[in-house]
Amino acid sequence: MHVLDAVQHIQGDAVRTSTTRGQYGPGWVSGEEVAGYRQEADVAPESRTETFVALKLCIDTWRWADVPFYLRTGKRMPKRSTEIAIQFKRAPHLLFRDVVDVAALEPNILTMRIQPNEGISLRFHTKVPGSPVRIRAANMDFLYGASFLMQAPSAYETLLLDALRGDNTLFARADEVEAAWSIVDDIVEGWQETPAAEFPNYEAGTWGPREAEELIERDGREWRRL
């Protein structure tokens, strides 16, 4: 609740600069041709319902000051994946700065994979063995399930057992849900005041509209390649 209360609400002109929305058109996903949202069954041919959103959130706390949170979610994207990625700032003193192109080094990233295939991966840079100094990215991936060689209970099994035990750790409280929705409601209200760009604005099987790229590129960053 402390964090949700500290989230800066996106209102007014900030809705235009800190969010973007989209709706998918026809395209190809996993080798199959798929219809656009407006061609789906039971969807109005002029529907303006969003199927994609990207936004930037900031949290007003001492710990998270100046750390932007970029969220991106949508339907009919190239793959189904839920992840939290922490992108690290570049260290102020880089050991090999005199012999490698420091600007070309991408940031280190710690990723917590929620689903599918729960796990953690760390992308970091390492020196290639040998006398020339060459640095390249490596990815170290920990797959939770493969490490214990036993079947983890499904999400519902866990929740039902917790409910029976009276353990509410994994359950959202009502005030928490309301606080989260109040952040979303402000954005939706802002969208209603400013008509969206032409829908559909992204092809099924892509990572969303061009505006989503622009949103993050304005800050000199880019979305991860998932």
Next chain:
Amino acid sequence: MAEAIDSGPLTLTWSGRGVDPARIEAELVRLRYGAAGYSGAAEGAAIRTSLLNLVVYAANEAVADEASETLARLTGHHPSRALIIIADSSQTESRIDTRLAAHCHLSSGLEQQVCCEEVVLSVHGNAAEHLHSVIIPLLVPDLPVYVWWTGPLPRGRHIFEELIETSDRFIIDSARFRHPTHGLSRVANLCRETPDCAIGDLNWARLRVWRELLAQRSAAQSGFSKAIDHVEIGYTPRADDDFLPAQAFLLLGWMAGHFAWTTDRLDRTAGGEITLSGRDRSIAVRFQATGHPSAEASSLTNVRLQAGGASLTIRLSDDGRHLLLTEQGLERSTQQTIAIEPPGQGELLAAQLDDLPGEDTGYDATLLAATPVLEALDVAH
């Protein structure tokens, strides 16, 4: 859907016909579970280390098998996820057949580790025209994508350009181009149009020893490189055409850059020579087809640089395992024999995978320098 599961001590495999691509990742995870089981450590950390994604475009099953054998030898040094794609858009049924293999290596701690995951995808029907949608979901996040185009450049543009768009480094082999001047011109255009897409060429890597020797020896005699006025490049012709080989163009492009010759003002003489411009002189270049008992078709057999009365000649020995260097010159005359080991496809590919996505290997500059030569000679053909 028919499927078969098979496992060996170091390689775990799975295959399926008509596979939903969403299932492939799940099956790869199952192979990792299997690999973790082989390690014998019930609660061991099943960590997978990867350096890159490698997408291989193969024209048919035989090429895919050859690529697979090459990759199997590289897994220890280049842990990666490799996607070998065979696209066949001629069939009416849209279907994806899949073979998976996890190559596991014993680490020094005696725990097994999956070093390379290999996914062979036979994509049939319309899906073959939309490879992007099949490849993207299978890439390991946050890692560069290397694409190895194993054959000649295609006539159509769609698949080729889709793969270039996906790649951080695009690896070709210009020795396999049917029409070297057209192929290299097309690649040069790609370099100009797609500045973020680095191009690697196995044929460029084959020239490494020639380039190094020419650079070293021409620098060893003072004043030699600035006085070069004649160049001869000898090559073995192909049996079925008289096209100049890509290696000849690449070497000339490299020399133009290295010796600061200008290729944007060149003349073509009636005798088939072309003339480039140096700082204060012209450089006449002659390409010459020669027979050779062991060299493969379209490969270099000799190079001769002449600077007034001095010359530097490098010739491939009859057994193809030595370069014979002859210097006659301003300061001295010497002969030298240098043993060479012609690199195999695996070594050439490994060298390309060692290059970082944005690394400047000199290839782009060489191609751009060679472009006017390509255009001039293409008109002649």
